Amino acid sequence: MDIPEKEFLAPGHRACAGCGATIGVRLALKMLGENTVAVSATGCLEVITTPYPETSWKIPWIHVAFENAGAVASGVERALKAQGKDDVTVVAFAGDGGTADIGLQSLSGAMERGHNLIYICYDNEAYMNTGVQRSGATPYGASTTTSPHGKESFGENKPKKNIPMIMAAHGVPYVATASISYPEDFMKKVQKAKEIEGPAYIHLHQPCTTGWGYDPSKTIELGRLAVETGSWLLYEIEEGEFKITYRPLERKPVNVYLEAQKRFKHLADKEKEKIQNYVDQVCAELKI
């Protein structure tokens, strides 16, 4: 695969050492190129890349409120269209909080109206920017500051909300899941999303050293473990056709993924077994 050299996210940003979000954005922007306008919801990405009066973005970028990345991206797309600038790509980046919870209605509207835009959710599975509060995308069992483990609780007690499937239910032409640990797979999906006419949604799984509790050097390793254990699946849905894009040769037990992170350290065997059973069930259905 030919990977463009040019970078559109400048260094000097304030991301934690070992940040997964910036890796994802760098890779996406390489594929999207300079003829792109980006929109970001409130979240880590906005805070780390634009400490006023500086910006890390080398392309036009707009920060909007937590809930309206989908709406503003729609407006930008229509404005460009009205000006006859059909060759400009519009991309929205939002975290899992800005996607699964706060921004869900404006995203749903954008998908429904059929705007020609790409929406990339960088999913670190909690509100990391404000201090690790749970989001709809926090997985079962994870300890966060608002789903803490202790005598009364074993951590998050709800399953992870399945946003890519909610997006697929809108009948949009392209929906995909990806992981920063599989860059070629991710970048191919970004390229496809760029070429497709109409809305495209990519859900990017992205480990977070601060919120998940692991050494910064292990960011890529954690993302890989999520996929190799079947805890995160890589697929795409193109014009309604579902396709798994990566199958682990041999699926590892979820324990190796869970035990590598502080947020799952407290889990008792029975909870881990429950998670394993759930993963087994999903993977059996998809023959992974």
Add this chain to the structure above:
Amino acid sequence: MTSVGATVKEPGSSVKNKTGSWRTFKPILDKEKCIDCVNCILFCPEGCINKDYDIDYDYCKGCGICAEECPVEAIKMERE
């Protein structure tokens, strides 16, 4: 040009902030061992390894992902 809200007119101006000062461990790449796999370039959160595998220490925060992901262990982390 009228500005609405807070506008930053200089693209990529965060380069003024040299994050290399955050670093405790410094990645040292042995170019003799390097097999040009681009792993470290792709996985660097700062994007501060160029195509010739030169690491820009002005920005490297020392996370160690490059050393961890190097398949031939050409990168060693050394204490500053």
